[in-house]
Amino acid sequence: MITTKNLLGLIALLPLMTAQADDGGISFWLPGQFGALAAAPTEPGWSLPLIYYHVSASEGSNTAFARGGRTTLGVDAKADLLFASPTYTFAEPLFGAQAAVSVVAAVGRSETSVDATLTGPRGRTFSGGTDDSLKGASDVYLLGTLKWNYGVHNFMAYSMGNLPVGAYDPDRLVNIGLGHASMDAGGGYTYFDKTNEFSAVAGITHNWENPDTHYKNGLDAHLDWSASHFINSQTHLGVVGYFYHQVTGDSGSGATQGDFKSKVSAVGPQAGxxxxxxxxxxxxxxxxxxxxxxxxxxxxxxxxxxxxxxxSG
Structure with missing residues (x-):
């Protein structure tokens, strides 16, 4: 029989982390990381969440982006990544909460094409389209969570940082590693009455300057949310979404487009x-x-x- 304890112990293990270079308006935080039952306590012991992630996105040809030592127009990007996140959840409470730690890394392929390159590395000028692709490993990401349960109400605090050891070259159009350190922290809430759930997790990202490009992203605010209904003890259906908004501007000598504040929103379906x-x-x-x-x-x-x-059985 599938119990409520099993539901909480599995779904809440899903959050995984990744990031890409901040140049070009792409943030350390990957929106959508937290989903259904994000703040609910989990089963103690070891677990192994795996995630296949595919993204397809483009940037308008009328906006210039600083990217990989270049200023580009009209970018189309695709990526396929496979994440593994060994996670250990402690049985003994910490500050009255359930504590868990995760180590996250990914391997994958990313490709990018641009309509025009205005300025290249070391000040050279180019025109016309070009493309780039890369296979490799990501940075290593460390995640810690504390979760409190009060009946149908659940609360969470988390923090996440990275070790910038992934595949990265400041002269490339595309990278899988970040190229600098970042730290993200926040909190979340989950309502779960055994049939319906609603989750929301908000956080703030601080970025250190990229020493190769001298580009420093501003503070980023984000909110991931989920709402779903269990149609039986095994299956739930619902919707997910996120909001991302950069609250302070970019800086550093590499920020050739000024403060370059960015934002994006999203919504879509989910099934578990x-x-x-x-x-x-x-x-x-x-x-x-x-x-x-x-x-x-x-x-x-x-x-x-x-x-x-x-x-852990």
Whole structure:
């Protein structure tokens, strides 16, 4: 039998992290990371969430973007990434909360094409279209959470940072590594009455300057949300969305477009399902986001296919 405890213990393991270079209006925080039952406590012990992430986005040909040591117009980008996030959830409370730590990394392929390059590395000038692609590994991301449960109400505090060790070259159009350090922190809430759930997680990102490009992103604010209904004990359906808004401008000598504040919003469907593998209960989730209201940022769509594997029985 699939119990409420099992539901909470699996779905809430789904949040995973990634980031890309801040140049070009792309943030450290990847909107949509937190989803259904984000703030609900989980089963103690080890687990292994896996996520396949696909994104397709473009930037308008009438806006110049600083990207990889270049100033570009008309960018189309695609990426396919596979994330693994070994997670350990402690059985003993910390400050009255359930504590968990995760180490996240990804491998994948990213490709970008541009309609025109106005300024290249070391001040050279180019024209016409060009493209770039890269296969490699991401930075390593560290996530810590504290979760409190009060009946149908659940609360969470989290923090996340990165070790900038991924595939990165400041002269490339596309990178998988970030190229500098960042730190994100925030909190969330989940309402869950065994049939309906609503979750919202908000946070703020601080970025350190990229030492290669001398580009420093401003403070970024973001909100991920989810609403779903369990149609039976194994399956839930609903909607997801996010809001991202840069609250302070970019800076540094590499910020050739000025403060370049960016924003984007998104909404889309989600579906989740539980199934038995031997004696263990696994969980899979598919969700997609359609983006709109973008400014100084790529706009498109992205899809997340998740699988949560319990490792502690």
């Amino acid at each position: 399902h539980f199934f038995k593998v031997g004696k263990d209960l696994w969980y899979t989730n598919l969700k997609g986001y359609y983006e709109f209201d973008a400014k100084n940022r790529a706009e498109g769509w992205n899809t997340w296919l998740s699988l949560v594997i319990p490792l």
